[in-house]
Amino acid sequence: MYRGMLLGRRLDERMIRLQRQGRIGTFAPIKGQEASQIGSVLTLRRSDWMVPSFRETASMLSRGWPIEKLLKFFAGYLEGGQPDEGQNDLPITIPVATQLPHAVGLAYAAQYRGDDVVVMAYCGDGATSEGDFHEALNFAGVWSVPVVFLIQNNQWAISVPLKKQTHSRTIAQKALAYGVPGLQVDGNDVLAVYAASREAVARAREGNGPTLIECVTYRLGVHTTADDPTKYRSTEEVAEWERKDPLTRFTAYLKKKRLLEDGLEEAVDAEIAAAIQRFEATGAAEPLTMFEHVYAELPPHLKAQREQAAGWLREGENGGGTTAAPRETSPPMRGQRATRR
Amino acid sequence: MYRGMLLGRRLDERMIRLQRQGRIGTFAPIKGQEASQIGSVLTLRRSDWMVPSFRETASMLSRGWPIEKLLKFFAGYLEGGQPDEGQNDLPITIPVATQLPHAVGLAYAAQYRGDDVVVMAYCGDGATSEGDFHEALNFAGVWSVPVVFLIQNNQWAISVPLKKQTHSRTIAQKALAYGVPGLQVDGNDVLAVYAASREAVARAREGNGPTLIECVTYRLGVHTTADDPTKYRSTEEVAEWERKDPLTRFTAYLKKKRLLEDGLEEAVDAEIAAAIQRFEATGAAEPLTMFEHVYAELPPHLKAQREQAAGWLREGENGGGTTAAPRETSPPMRGQRATRR
């Protein structure tokens, strides 16, 4: 549990540096939300399903996503969205709240097949304003399927604070609209999150339907690496929440109980460093694979387009690299008319 | 009040006959919901706005929509969706729940301009499942705008009963998700609806924001004239609700109080008959007007298309009729190539 939180935090910090160096693109750090993620995800079995939003690094790592896959995702390789065969997770979803109905559908399918499966779906406070949130919760309620909606209420949706997001006093009470139990927990207390999630997962597993859990937490860092939070929130507010940092808090608790292993930080850092090495060793993306996963079989027009693209690559100066298209100075290709159909 | 309910009921019956005769197309009867509609709409001032769904005949008549306009709408003339200049109503909206955000926007605009305006928006129980319902309510709550959401919970959305529509015990409690007051009233008691609506309208007018009102009522007839409710609900259920018929109930009440005017039925029927005559006297739709309301000004491609269509009409055997295109036997038009651009 602690390891998961620590790994999340340390990787976050490393990723910010990688982003600054241009080795990965925009991503969403999790600093401050480690407890909400780890406390909840650990209540799942391997056979259960996890449906992340875009800020669940810690949950994903805990589910076994290799670090280098996450890095790839944020480096613009869709390979980073490919769970291993048999791994019951959906990939990162960028369009806010759109993953929630998928979670409900998975839960329905599991129930239909008679499988002992619970689905946990993540989203943020801002996501609760989307129509998809509403429709997913409503379907889950009517169908009484085994799904847990884990809302990380980190107080902000980019620059929009909760009070501009909804006039509802809590997110938890939104569950009432669907006849679904709603809980609110201190999302910075990993044990509280664990307890609430365990209850919800158990309820789902026993066939008693969905639960909504609101984890009250805080995004201590930037929204994404493209964001400047000083434009919209005060340093006092951040400082106040920094005092409630879930990692500091759990560290103190474990220290008091003398439960903290030695050398954990070093081990975690070494794991990250090794993964980054593996990430950096991955070759440039093969552009032609973009034709591979459009349909099960390549239809004629895509075959033609693929051939045309392949022709480009063969003739291009730097064919095969990430910047696959021939540069403007390369000899232009001719005679492709036949494949243009 | 009584007159409005009676007019709604009688017109309903006449419209069903018109539909059976093929003089209008599919429409949605209101039988059983007259109290919910009249009790609510009468709390509005003329300067307020009314935003109907597709089953608000009584509300619309009460707001001054001429009967023949409604008939035109259901006869496939979009002229039936044209409110008079200065009439603060939106036209009938077919896509379920999509009108609700419009109501919120109207209310925002009124508040922005400082106008003393309340907006009342109608929808059904089924509509509450749509994302647009959720998003509209949420915006209304955050913005605290003068809007009343009047939900006619008539127990069915076509063939889907309320318990398959949502697992929420009431529709009223859905308001909690938005920090908005929610009321449930007996929608078959016109005075109760009036009282609740008056309270909500007053709250809005005083700047205290939106209210959701759930009118518990029942659709006694078919969903639309294309529907066969015997496929999905029992005659016992219908019979039970027929005993609660809001019109019978209000008639009995007024009779007891000796408040019922004589000759009302005849007057209402005469009004309907006159309107139907006017409706039947309207000429066939001029097809070329379909180009008129696409943009403020006709762009070149529509000018060309309009000319081409006009050519058809001139040459067609039965040009100018509702079945505007020339029949297959008419001499085909030539030389339109120039306008095809």
Place this chain on the structure above:
Amino acid sequence: MVKALNLALLQEMERDEDVLVMGEDVGVDGGVFRVTEDLHRKFGSKRVIDSPLAEAAIIGTGVGMALYGLKPICEIQFSGFAFQCFHQIENHCARYRMRSQGRFHVPMVIRMPYGGGVRALEHHSESEEQFYAHVPGLKMVIPSGPRNARALLVAAIRDPDPVVFFEHKGLYHAAKEDVPDEIETLPIGRAQVAREGRDLTLVAYGAMLRVAREAADTLAEEDGVEAEVIDLLTIAPLDRETLVASVQKTGRAVIVHEAPRSFGPGAEIAASIMDGAFLSLEAPIARVTSWDVPFPGFAREKGNVPDVARVLAIARDTLAF
């Protein structure tokens, strides 16, 4: 055509337990057009699901079921209400294979009634095929009659990719045809030559096929012109081979569709034919379509939707070019 579609659903559900049906009023009521009639009685409410009124969740939960390995057939009650779920279709149905680099795919069918000419209310008469045809990862199918409707629906259900399946409301009851007992399929992605000819190619699909056929008959009778009629059946991926081969022979083409003209399906069909048969073209490829207006209410629809007379006139223009 309603019966043929119903038979396809029935037989595929009998064949494969993973096939589910979901949508508004598809269960007890049997669908507002009766396409899912009796399925609820036969397969129960877990397999024939009367969903709440929310298109995005119908598709969104369908995606989840498909990711799990089921084969949901989702009905959108009218194509005019499918924009409510367009984000789920574009963001996810069409992309899950790519987004997960092949780990997942979405073997789902999205059925919807489309098209005009049936005296329907606002938003009930449109032809929106273009929106789906432009989305990579989707397949877009429109049958023109009972037999091919059934065969294509079976193929769509078995297809590992998401298929948007349009059913013309005007054909539901009008079109009658004998349909064999045993299951048939037709390949998705293939057009059919519905009538052979050498003077002109008429391209159509859905309810416009009949219009094109009748125009071809009249041309033969009155003008001595033999028009080839191509029934697209699949809009995307477009069967360019069949189109090009025909126009290489005829040199002239007229495309007929109900969708508005500008940026419509006829544009791609024309552009593709030009790509492949440029040197054979003896006249510009013409398009007979609805006008570029929002559907103007059914009192005016006859002036909007293409009919035989319009096709004939434009065909004669094209022949005389």
Place this chain on the structure above:
Amino acid sequence: MVKALNLALLQEMERDEDVLVMGEDVGVDGGVFRVTEDLHRKFGSKRVIDSPLAEAAIIGTGVGMALYGLKPICEIQFSGFAFQCFHQIENHCARYRMRSQGRFHVPMVIRMPYGGGVRALEHHSESEEQFYAHVPGLKMVIPSGPRNARALLVAAIRDPDPVVFFEHKGLYHAAKEDVPDEIETLPIGRAQVAREGRDLTLVAYGAMLRVAREAADTLAEEDGVEAEVIDLLTIAPLDRETLVASVQKTGRAVIVHEAPRSFGPGAEIAASIMDGAFLSLEAPIARVTSWDVPFPGFAREKGNVPDVARVLAIARDTLAF
């Protein structure tokens, strides 16, 4: 271009109290691309509205405001998230004039950043103009640089019809140009000849204009070919006159866009040119576009989005036809 757009908003808001700005993060934060920077400070939170996270309601409430007589400018944070509100756009923005037979209209602008080449996440790099161009009742505008962006945005705000206004992310900071102090407008519905030529017509818009221009320069230098470059500026209604006039002169055309090819905007452009300039055509009209694949992640985007080399090669093919 960000500054030019910001100036247009500022000046129009100063000029007309009915102009409002609404969207996610457009207020205090000034927009994720800073297009609405400082407006919140100047006009307050009633006119520059930080909305909750719900695209359909942003457009839906915007429609309501417009029906009341205001002129909302709605920002969708990225065009990839606009399908969440596509039903409001198609059902209502585009149709209220028709639906109410002229009693109401929707003088609203829907701004969104679009396009690839900026190393962005999934759903952040697409070009969806086709979807809007096919909807009757909408206008669809895409500027290619700061000055025309500002002039077109002003025109869009003043336009009585709903305008979908795409801003290419790659131009926000890259494109620099002097912009005069006084307000300028450009007519919506008119293309511009960005470079005159007599041998070939290159049609482009948005970020592809630069690509087409560079290709034209190279053609002049290396091949002695004078290409005419047309900057569409408005996608719909399409300025067919300008296109046809150009190709009547050059006889050859290559269309460049970032949207996927099939059923894309290039199809209509090609079909329209064929309609109007058939007898002048000396080669099939070619299209240089992104491939028909979902956006494949930015590690592969250079292989997907058209570049100068591809345009050159296809242009030379077309010239050699």
